[in-house]
Amino acid sequence: LDERSVAEGLAGPVDIAVLCSPNNPTGGVESLEVVEQLLKDVPLVIVDEAYVEFARSGSSALGLLQAHENLVITRTFSKAWRLAGARLGYLLAHPSVIQGLMKVRLPYHLSSPSQLLGLxxxxxxxxxxxxxxxxxxxxxxxxxxxxxxxxxxxxxDANFILFETQPAGEGKGGTKEVWATLLERGVLVRDYSNHPLLSNCLRVTAGTAEETTAFLEAVEEVLGAQATI
Incomplete structure (x- = not known):
């Protein structure tokens, strides 16, 4: 987001703004200037920092909490902590916001195994x-x-990379063909070609050094083979 797009979004009444930073699927980080702009005009701003552990230093909105009672930061144990199955997360906010949440919190919202896994x-x-x-x-x-x-x-700034394949579509060299050919070579990536504005995009998650080597070698083979068609 930039200041212009934020201003356009605030043209009408807005009660809650939700930002994902780093976001999914690009991994981009919202600037703290944009977050502060929203905090001035929106009653409640929620910043989802599910991937923040993978982000560069200074990316988190945590430093804005003291000065802004209308800021809520949510985080999860599903990504960096590798506990997706535990369905465990937490939020950081002003005590008044926490008190409001406690009024509507479900009585058995978190299992004992999930709590033990988190600890x-x-x-x-x-x-x-x-x-x-x-x-x-x-x-x-x-x-x-x-x-x-x-x-x-x-x-x-997340644990994945979104990249483009050229040209877009399902024909020779198209995104779906690249995805399928990589799969034939034992490399599974995420196909985003059905998403708006991402018609020629695939996404790969970072893993081990061996997986990185296998992925890059497979991509080079696939793109090289298609370049000769």
Whole structure:
């Protein structure tokens, strides 16, 4: 978002604004200036920071909490903490907001196993953060490798990379053909070609160094083969 698009969005009455930062599927981060602009004009601003552990320093809206009682930050254990099955998350907000939420909170909203898993994850946070740094390194390697092949890559502060295939569509060299050919080589990526504005895009999640190598080699083979058709 930029200041102009925010201003256009605020043309009518707005009660709640929700931002995903880093967002899915591009991995882009909203600037803190945009967040502050919304905080001035919207009664409640929610910033979803599900992927924030993978983001560069200074990306979080956490530093704005003290000055803005209408800011809520939500986070999850599903991404960096690798506990998607636990359905566990938390939020950071002013005490008055928390008090309001407690009035509508379900009595049995979180299972005991999920709570135990969360506590265990926190006890082993050093190992988790080390894994995050490794994933950030593989994300950079994927981005650099694709860029070197002439592939358009979207800047990402999440644990994935969104990239374009050319030309868009289902014909020779199209996105769906690239996806299918990669799958034949044992590489599964996310097909976003049915999404608005992403008709020629695929998304790959950063993993191990071996997975990065296998992915880049497969992409190079696929694109090279199609270039000769």
């Amino acid at each position: 265990a994850a926190l006890r082993h946070s050093d190992e988790t953060l080390a894994a995050v740094e490794a994933i950030k390194g593989e994300r950079a390697a994927i981005s650099e490798g694709l860029t070197a092949m002439g592939v358009c890559v979207y800047p990402s």
